[in-house]
Amino acid sequence: MNSFEEFIKNIQDYKHHALLLVCKQFENMSFPEEHFKTLVKEISGVALFQTNDVSLFDIAASHNDIFIADRTRKILRIEDLAKIKELVLYQPSEGKRRLFFIENCERMNTNSANALLKSLEEPQAKSIFILTTKNLSLVLPTISSRCQKVFIHFKEISKKSILDSISQEDFNLIKLQIDSFKNFMPNLVNSLQEKETKTVTLNEIKSVLEISEKLSKEYQANLLQDLIVLATNERLKKDPSFLVIAKSILANVTEWKNAETLNPSSQLWLNRIFLGYKLN
Known part of the structure; x- marks a missing residue:
């Protein structure tokens, strides 16, 4: 298992177009914002600048080269992922790769997963999918089989109240x-x-x-x-x-x-x- 820092350090070694980040810590926390900023920078080449009153994820979601699936829904629906089918056809406008981020991808049901499959099966040259999960066994096999699994953990994350x-x-x-x-x-x-x-x-x-x-x-x-x-x-x-x-x-x-x-x-x-x- 790699630490997040080790994963980022060796990011160029991961050639797959879809990475499934597996981390048990996601049971008790969402993807840490400071690490998400680093992830976006290293994977897509986009620098995000955070303000005090706006979430970094909201800032990222407004960027033309970044798609973030709804982070609040218990179940991801087809319509939550429908935009991917179109966006994946276009080259990034600023970054080196267009990033599609789906946090807690076990939230996908069969229908929404099927809507994503074609994009995963026919990747575009300058697109990358980053999916996360707390437990690999919860992810639909049709999704996990099309991703490179990366087991990571986060160091020294202060647990917020x-x-x-x-x-x-x-x-x-x-x-x-x-x-x-x-x-x-x-x-x-x-x-x-x-x-x-x-x-x-x-x-x-x-x-x-x-x-x-x-x-x-x-x-x-x-x-x-x-x-x-x-x-x-x-x-x-x-x-x-x-x-x-x-x-x-x-x-x-x-x-x-x-x-x-x-x-x-x-x-x-x-x-x-x-x-x-x-x-x-």
Whole structure:
């Protein structure tokens, strides 16, 4: 297994038009921005310049010679990759190679993978595909068989707190919603089986809907799930009597995680959790 630095140092030795980067660290993190910048520079010859308020991936995606598949979707659809079929026909306008970057390529289903196959099977001279995965066994064989596998790891990556990825104001909104459960569901403290007798006013519903919409537009589902768990645990540490409500919230978060492929609507799940009852 190569370190990322070793991989970059020997990048000229990789002649294949499609590289599948396999790294177990992708289970807990996305591709590090500082290393992605190096990857783009060495592979396509494009220098990216980051600003404080814009993601490096967003900057790269706006470049004519770089295609980045949607990084937020749980499942990549045909339409998410459709543009590749056209772009691969053109020579790069600035860089030495046109780069197609598909992070966590195990997100492709059979249909979207099939849409990519022709481009992988008939590569253009100045195009290169970089795919990543946390686990090679999760990648469809039709995709992995057409790529050169490269097993890498990243050195000295400081693990960021999930709070670094969300504004303090938004985290406080989540904490406020979690804290309000004690007042909204007093009977739930006595028994998980006891029916919830919560009365919700129109203003409360409106507030929750607005908060849920805002958060679901700005943050990925897995980040919101982790933050709800964090806020719930914070409250539980201060208030042991919150245990039963905490179990109810965490059960809802677990159900949300399990149902993501069936119903990926973050807003619906936030409504359901924050309002304290199921929205059918």
